[in-house]
Amino acid sequence: MAGMLRDVAQSLARPLTDAGRLRAQLAHAEARIAELERLADTDPLTELPNRRPFMRAIARSIRHLERHGTPAAILFIDVDGLKAINDLYGHLSGDAALLHIARVLQREVRASDVVSRIGGDEFGLVLDHVNEEAARAKATALSAAVSDAPVRFGDAAISVKLSIGVATVMQGDTTEHALRRADDEMYVAKRAQRSDK
Template sequence: MQDEIDLEQENAALRARIAELEARIGSLERLADSDTLTPLPNRRFFFRAIERAVAQRARHGTPAALLFVDLDRLKEINDAHGHSVGDEALIHTAWVLREKVRGSDVVARIGGDEFGVLLEYAEPEAAYDKASALVAAVKAAPLHGRLPITVSIGVTILQPDDTPDAALARADAEMYRAKRAG
């Protein structure tokens, strides 16, 4: 009888420990997928989201678009106002981007002054319209009400055989084209 009680107590303790470890693993996974500065997912998370969208495109023909967003003049902001203001500009831009897309869209910080936006179920025209709207939204929301912030955005439509790197490279090239065009 005592052996059964001891086993039940040991099982309960093990279940509690397993639950604690699972919670820690979940916390570590969230940290591994999060940008350390902005409240956004990071590049690692974004690449997995692109892979899922490409698989959906290949299986079901589901349209999706990728936007490559570059925060303009971040080096100038850092040089003129300090890196803390540059960090604020990144956080502010992240907030504007997240607020101006659908809840199902993915916005991530993918590099220093670069963000990615994955628009699932977006036809090309809708993707270009969203890119224009995001450029306008960021411009209309200066940091601290006075420091102008602008972005340049490149758009690409995901293809059934895309890799995250290939899609990002196309969107990056389009972003530089947009930046040169002003």
């Protein structure tokens, strides 16, 4: 009788053990998926969000404007002369410049603002709850903060300049249209800098 009770107890315990093992495997798989999603949304050099979450942030700002009238702006940032820095000091210096710019941008904006490296020598910011005047003032401040803090690379202090385009989010915008306006404004700023030289 004792043997039969033991067999029954073991057969009842087996599904509980299997369920526990399955829960552990599921938790591991969910953690791995979350890590893969984080990696897919992160720039490997700067560890900033990449283009994917940047575009989602623009879409979110468009929805907030349409639902609540919340103003927002997009800053499209191009690092001027990164190729020349790479050519003069080597590619590690270019990476150092990008890391430096990423840190300065993060330091100079609010925690709620989205700072992204959207590709190569381009960064993007989404600033919620700001109008065009405030966004342009922030762009000027960011440009000054970067140019006032040279990149230290070995014994060199490398001056870096930014061209920044500003576009406010408008009713009826798509993410692509809003980003294109900011990109166009960045080229206007870049041409203006060249003509000032």
